[in-house]
Amino acid sequence: MSICSGSESVGDGGAQKLQLKAHSTIAEPQSKGCPSPSTRKITEKIEVNCLSDSTIEFLTLSMLQAPRGRIHCLANFCWESFHNTSSTRVNNSSFKPLASTYGIEGGYSRRWTRRPMTTKTDGRNMTNPAAKPSNLVRKILDEKVSRSTALNLNKKEEITEHQQLQYCGIKQMIAENKDLVDLVTFIIYDTETSGLSRKDDRIIEIALQDLSGGENSTFQSLVNPGRNVANSRVHGIKTNMVRRPDVPRMEELIPILLQFVKSRQKPEGYILWAAHNGFAFDLPFLINEFSRCSYEIPPNWLFMDTLSLARELMKSGGSKLPSGTSLKALREHYRIPLVGSAHRAMSDVRTLAMILQMLTFDLKLSLPNLVTRSFTASEYVNKKRKKS
DNA sequence: GGCCCTCTTTAGGGCCTT
Numbered sequence: 001m002s003i004c005s006g007s008e009s010v011g012d013g014g015a016q017k018l019q020l021k022a023h024s025t026i027a028e029p030q031s032k033g034c035p036s037p038s039t040r041k042i043t044e045k046i047e048v049n050c051l052s053d054s055t056i057e058f059l060t061l062s063m064l065q066a067p068r069g070r071i072h073c074l075a076n077f078c079w080e081s082f083h084n085t086s087s088t089r090v091n092n093s094s095f096k097p098l099a100s101t102y103g104i105e106g107g108y109s110r111r112w113t114r115r116p117m118t119t120k121t122d123g124r125n126m127t128n129p130a131a132k133p134s135n136l137v138r139k140i141l142d143e144k145v146s147r148s149t150a151l152n153l154n155k156k157e158e159i160t161e162h163q164q165l166q167y168c169g170i171k172q173m174i175a176e177n178k179d180l181v182d183l184v185t186f187i188i189y190d191t192e193t194s195g196l197s198r199k200d201d202r203i204i205e206i207a208l209q210d211l212s213g214g215e216n217s218t219f220q221s222l223v224n225p226g227r228n229v230a231n232s233r234v235h236g237i238k239t240n241m242v243r244r245p246d247v248p249r250m251e252e253l254i255p256i257l258l259q260f261v262k263s264r265q266k267p268e269g270y271i272l273w274a275a276h277n278g279f280a281f282d283l284p285f286l287i288n289e290f291s292r293c294s295y296e297i298p299p300n301w302l303f304m305d306t307l308s309l310a311r312e313l314m315k316s317g318g319s320k321l322p323s324g325t326s327l328k329a330l331r332e333h334y335r336i337p338l339v340g341s342a343h344r345a346m347s348d349v350r351t352l353a354m355i356l357q358m359l360t361f362d363l364k365l366s367l368p369n370l371v372t373r374s375f376t377a378s379e380y381v382n383k384k385r386k387k388s
Numbered sequence: 389g390g391c392c393c394t395c396t397t398t399a400g401g402g403c404c405t406t
Contacts, residue, residue: 190405191405191406192406193405193406194406195406196389196405196406197389197406198389201406204406231406234406235406275405276404276405277390277391277403277404277405278405279389279390279391280389280390280391280404280405281389281390281404281405281406282405284389284390285405285406307390307391307403307404307405308391310404311391311392311403315392324403324404325403325404326403326404326405327404327405343406384389384390387390
């Protein structure tokens, strides 16, 4: 498993280009290897994961060429968040173990300081399985953050009914709050799976990108499904890339994922997750994996689906519409260059991050609009139960 | 599986995700 720190931002303005380039030069120390609770050896490596020059050029040009009105409020949200992050980050370039800032109780400091924590696991890069674990993972293991203790917010039995009601009840308040920038973290996510069956197949890769950007704004990892991958032709992820002891299983990855998201969360804030066809595909997979590993999806996580936005755009009429609502059709419609391989999680995340901003502009949607269309995982499950 | 559309709701087919 390799741990990587990513510096990315999707927003507006030439100044941001400078910020992007400045952050993209930050390098993190290298360390590897991580014994899991089950004594498996997991290779760890800290890397920098930054936007390619072509992507930066595209973002900059697309925003600079747009008229003033083109700079939509969602882009402003990203931009403001980016600046907020930059101005409040205590230590911008150093790697910090999470436990030192969260404490064993998992609580937050009153002052919002984002902890660097981005994970990248890629079987292709595992060249030194005998290396030592990264500071991050070693610290997590030392503090027993995995399923046993520290993440008391996320264990099933530890989420109280009061917490559920509190978060569900406050959702309407979020939608009405004019200053959502200080409350919401916008995360684009994508999963690659061993197949299309929500019941029988497993997640084999997951990628996240915090839209507010900045240092350590991405999370990427392969996942060991404990079974063969039969659909490698789709995403290029083969069985021998994931079914190996140095690739984490989901139960090992979830604690790290939770810590990453917490590191991006604002004080008493919410996470707004967006995926393409997420309600029908990615979210059910995520819910199943969390449930199988005895974890609860935090009640302050809200989920939305960009496919519904694309369908809404198609219904809106007009002469310049995409040829379809697939990610590929939308990418071609908005002339977004493909970075990396399509159908790899991080590549699709980067594409969707740009598509989302285009969609919200075309549909004239603001952040409150998006929040009101979102669901918590429990709301989604209840809705599904009622339908069935 | 969920959503949407239509030759529709007492249904069926297509799209989207891997």
